[in-house]
Amino acid sequence: MTDRARRGDLESGREEELALLSCEQADAAVAEVDAEYRKQCVYRAEGVEPLEYFQALSSYAEAGDHLLTRLRFDPSPAGLRLWSFVFSERKRLFAARQGGLKIFAVMKDLGTMPVLTYALAKAVTFYADELWWSPCLMEDTRLLDAAEAMGCHDQCCYVRAALGAYELHSHFPEPDLSIAAVGSCCDDFSAIMQLIAGRGHKTIFWELPLRKDRAAHISREQFAKTFDGESWYQRRALDFLVRQFERVKLAVEQVAGEQIREEMLRESIRRANKVRKLVRQIRDLAYGTVPAPLAGLETMLCEFLAIHYCSDPIQCAAVLEDVLKVVRQRVELGQGVLGGGAYRTVWAMPCTDPSIVQLWEKMGGCVTGTEYLISHSRYRIRTDGAPLRALAEAVLNDPCIGTTAFRAQRVVEEVRKYQAEGVIIPSIFGASHCSYEIREISSAVHRQCGVPVLSFEVPFSSKGVSDQVMGRLQAFAELLEQRRKKAGTN
Amino acid sequence: MGADEKHSELTAELREEIGRFRQSQVQSLQAQGKVVGCLGSMVPLELVRACGCRAVRLLEAGSAQDFEAAAELMGADTCPFCRCQIGRRLGGRSPQAELQVLVAANHCDQSRRSGQVFGQHFNVPLLPIMVPATWEDQSSLEMYVSELRWLGEELAQITGTFPSQSRLEESITAYGAARRAVGGLLEQLGNTPVLAHELVCLLGVADPVSLVGFVAQVRGQVARLASGESVAGDRPTVLVVGSIMGDEDISLLKALEGRCRVVQATCSGRMFVDLQVELKGGDAIEGLGRAYWEQLPSVRSRPNSPFYHYVNEMIQRYKVDAIVYRSLKFCDLWSLEAVRFKQEISLPVLALDCTYGPGQASLVDGRVQALLEMVEEARR
Ligand code: SF4
Numbered sequence: 001m002t003d004r005a006r007r008g009d010l011e012s013g014r015e016e017e018l019a020l021l022s023c024e025q026a027d028a029a030v031a032e033v034d035a036e037y038r039k040q041c042v043y044r045a046e047g048v049e050p051l052e053y054f055q056a057l058s059s060y061a062e063a064g065d066h067l068l069t070r071l072r073f074d075p076s077p078a079g080l081r082l083w084s085f086v087f088s089e090r091k092r093l094f095a096a097r098q099g100g101l102k103i104f105a106v107m108k109d110l111g112t113m114p115v116l117t118y119a120l121a122k123a124v125t126f127y128a129d130e131l132w133w134s135p136c137l138m139e140d141t142r143l144l145d146a147a148e149a150m151g152c153h154d155q156c157c158y159v160r161a162a163l164g165a166y167e168l169h170s171h172f173p174e175p176d177l178s179i180a181a182v183g184s185c186c187d188d189f190s191a192i193m194q195l196i197a198g199r200g201h202k203t204i205f206w207e208l209p210l211r212k213d214r215a216a217h218i219s220r221e222q223f224a225k226t227f228d229g230e231s232w233y234q235r236r237a238l239d240f241l242v243r244q245f246e247r248v249k250l251a252v253e254q255v256a257g258e259q260i261r262e263e264m265l266r267e268s269i270r271r272a273n274k275v276r277k278l279v280r281q282i283r284d285l286a287y288g289t290v291p292a293p294l295a296g297l298e299t300m301l302c303e304f305l306a307i308h309y310c311s312d313p314i315q316c317a318a319v320l321e322d323v324l325k326v327v328r329q330r331v332e333l334g335q336g337v338l339g340g341g342a343y344r345t346v347w348a349m350p351c352t353d354p355s356i357v358q359l360w361e362k363m364g365g366c367v368t369g370t371e372y373l374i375s376h377s378r379y380r381i382r383t384d385g386a387p388l389r390a391l392a393e394a395v396l397n398d399p400c401i402g403t404t405a406f407r408a409q410r411v412v413e414e415v416r417k418y419q420a421e422g423v424i425i426p427s428i429f430g431a432s433h434c435s436y437e438i439r440e441i442s443s444a445v446h447r448q449c450g451v452p453v454l455s456f457e458v459p460f461s462s463k464g465v466s467d468q469v470m471g472r473l474q475a476f477a478e479l480l481e482q483r484r485k486k487a488g489t490n
Numbered sequence: 491m492g493a494d495e496k497h498s499e500l501t502a503e504l505r506e507e508i509g510r511f512r513q514s515q516v517q518s519l520q521a522q523g524k525v526v527g528c529l530g531s532m533v534p535l536e537l538v539r540a541c542g543c544r545a546v547r548l549l550e551a552g553s554a555q556d557f558e559a560a561a562e563l564m565g566a567d568t569c570p571f572c573r574c575q576i577g578r579r580l581g582g583r584s585p586q587a588e589l590q591v592l593v594a595a596n597h598c599d600q601s602r603r604s605g606q607v608f609g610q611h612f613n614v615p616l617l618p619i620m621v622p623a624t625w626e627d628q629s630s631l632e633m634y635v636s637e638l639r640w641l642g643e644e645l646a647q648i649t650g651t652f653p654s655q656s657r658l659e660e661s662i663t664a665y666g667a668a669r670r671a672v673g674g675l676l677e678q679l680g681n682t683p684v685l686a687h688e689l690v691c692l693l694g695v696a697d698p699v700s701l702v703g704f705v706a707q708v709r710g711q712v713a714r715l716a717s718g719e720s721v722a723g724d725r726p727t728v729l730v731v732g733s734i735m736g737d738e739d740i741s742l743l744k745a746l747e748g749r750c751r752v753v754q755a756t757c758s759g760r761m762f763v764d765l766q767v768e769l770k771g772g773d774a775i776e777g778l779g780r781a782y783w784e785q786l787p788s789v790r791s792r793p794n795s796p797f798y799h800y801v802n803e804m805i806q807r808y809k810v811d812a813i814v815y816r817s818l819k820f821c822d823l824w825s826l827e828a829v830r831f832k833q834e835i836s837l838p839v840l841a842l843d844c845t846y847g848p849g850q851a852s853l854v855d856g857r858v859q860a861l862l863e864m865v866e867e868a869r870r
């Protein structure tokens with residue numbers, strides 16, 4: 001919790017709730033934004049026509065992400081800029097291609113490989129994984145249908161939309177190289193990455209190693225801890241990873257026609273660390289302050305920016321700096337976008353349908369901690385020693401490459417750190433790891449934190465949140481309310 | 491007695507013998523050192539045995555009861571094979587019930603995670619090994635070999651027996667002989683795939699030296715069985731590829747039996763039997779690792795071209811007429827590859843998504859029949 005919350009400002013009545021905006025209201029607010037500010041919101045890259053992205057959110061809805069019309073948005077220019085920035089990525093990618101930049105698609109490692117590719121000035125990188133929430137955003141099944149035609153049915157999670165997008169060329173230009181992380185990862189995406197490569201898209205595979213936990217019966221393995229992130233790993237895994245990175249680096253250099261020198265990589269790491277720090281600061285304030293100065297979805301967008309900068313590292317940092325400024329001001333003024341009494345919940349899976357997060361907030365809940373499968377992307381990357389080795393080490397913080405218990409512990413830490421009253425696991429339909437994780441996370445949270453866990457499956461729907469999900473959330477809110485009454489804290 | 495009756499009688503006799511031998515092997519498990527379960531085809535039994543353990547490759551799966559029994563620990567949408575590993579331990583069934591150590595490869599995400607469930611819930615020490623999915627760079631093979639060295643050291647800590655070069659050589663020779671013995675019989679059992687499968691599964695659970703003895707004992711019966719098959723030569727040959735086939739997971743093989751010659755080439759079929767480690771005086775762990783690495787192509791490899799290469803080789807070697815591509819329900823690695831497989835292979839392919847449920851047999855039977863009718867039609 002922040003100092004302000006601890007100081008007891010809540011009781012002093014300084015709390016002020018800011019209203020979120022509808023899409024229409026957001027458009028009006030965007031139109032009123034100062035021209036000078038708007039001028040800062042431009043994607044610039046060598047050889048590429050400058051591209052202004054701060055636009056009416058409805059224009060992004062019209063371009064395909066229809067769900068935006070049903071969402072509510074932070075009223076600040078910084079918040080609106082954040083949304084615009086995220087939803088304009090597609091335009092940036094096509095502009096970059098037109099400008100002759102190299103396009104790298106990265107997959108599955110969620111946070112590390114772009115640090116390597118962004119060492120190059122004339123390249124952009126995006127995660128094909130991002131397409132994962134597109135069916136819900138688009139409120140249509142086009143991408144899923146295209147994937148289905150290639151045998152990728154609903155036994156697989158929504159990441160199959162990435163395969164559809166490769167096929168339809170709808171969301172990104174044909175990448176010059178796809179960089180696919182396989183090995184200790186989910187079977188869903190592993191299968192899809194193979195199908196993508198099998199369709200003739202130029203792909204290099206690299207290995208995510210299995211991270212082993214220390215255990216009493218394991219005595220012949222030498223373990224070390226990551227520089228930041230406190231993750232134990234077997235030393236051999238790091239040496240192996242360095243060789244994987246060397247291989248990918250070579251392939252990237254061949255495609256780019258340029259060598260990535262150590263100082264270029266160091267600079268890229270410095271930039272990544274800056275973004276990561278901004279994200280840590282934002283989420284600490286957003287999750288740790290009552291009333292919440294930033295809503296769940298805006299904070300989630302910030303968290304996801306850390307993995308790939310939404311194809312523009314420079315604007316990404318500027319957007320986050322802006323958001324941080326607003327969040328700090330709000331904390332200072334006691335302003336929040338949600339009521340001070342919101343039920344504090346950690347979300348232990350990213351929600352494919354973002355409107356569910358807002359539904360929870362409407363029901364009186366808030367997001368106050370997360371483990372979105374990308375927590376490794378916010379830890380600092382070592383700046384001493386060989387930069388490639390530093391990157392490799394950063395991979396070893398990935399919550400998905402080790403035991404289920406490891407990730408469960410990350411959730412427990414979030415619950416403790418942000419004093420959550422409950423945990424919500426919006427299970428990803430078709431994701432092979434979810435079944436295992438729900439059990440493990442639930443039991444670890446019950447055992448170690450004594451707070452309830454709600455898990456439910458998020459089905460695809462173009463007609464809004466299902467009654468079943470609504471009912472489950474409502475019942476969970478009631479449960480948390482009863483617990484407060486019992487504890488005498490409401 | 492007619493030829494068919496004689497054939498059935500011989501088959502039944504042999505199955506009984508296999509069952510008895512299997513039983514005796516299971517009963518003797520604990521008498522031969524720590525019982526170490528090996529989850530995944532890439533855990534070398536030779537190495538585990540060389541550490542003074544009784545190696546058991548976990549191939550026991552396929553019953554609906556074991557599948558159901560796992561419900562308290564495994565979600566409904568998990569791999570049936572993995573569920574059975576848990577279900578059998580919960581139900582006290584062998585050999586899962588006897589395991590004292592589990593070695594689990596990260597062959598797929600589900601086997602990695604179910605290995606963790608097994609270790610945690612049953613308090614069985616878990617030794618996870620990394621088997622890289624990538625192979626284009628030398629570092630992947632080196633990592634695998636390094637994992638095997640580590641595994642050997644770790645098991646040696648538990649048993650006090652280090653897998654020395656001579657111990658490894660003895661173990662490799664023993665398993666090599668057992669594989670060759672079983673392989674020799676398989677060539678004659680193409681028309682009785684259930685029997686062939688039960689025999690292959692013995693390789694997972696039996697002590698290899700005893701298995702060689704057992705094979706010598708039944709060799710005559712197998713020859714008699716094969717010589718009595720009058721129409722065998724006319725039948726089409728069907729190659730079975732796909733998800734691992736547990737010992738009780740036989741509905742597909744039953745549906746094929748009597749209708750065609752079957753080559754079962756899943757990771758618990760020919761691939762498992764054909765593996766041979768060549769000892770040319772070099773480092774035994776390295777040789778072992780290299781043999782497993784090169785001879786067990788997997789659909790999970792990235793890219794998975796070695797798997798396709800293997801299938802094409804099998805098609806040539808056995809003059810295959812059609813393929814049954816079998817995935818287990820909730821196994822993404824196999825099921826999501828099915829459409830691509832059909833496109834890549836220029837033979838009739840029947841893709842089946844199987845469970846261990848009771849309705850399975852009739853469903854499979856109908857589809858197999860349709861496939862074979864199509865093949866017969868094409869052959870006419
Ligand atoms: S299964 Fe899970 S980790 Fe894998 S791509 Fe889908 S959501 Fe991501």
Ligand code: SF4
Nearest residue numbers: 569598600601733821
């Ligand atoms: S059948 Fe599929 S999911 Fe199950 S263990 Fe084998 S590869 Fe893994």
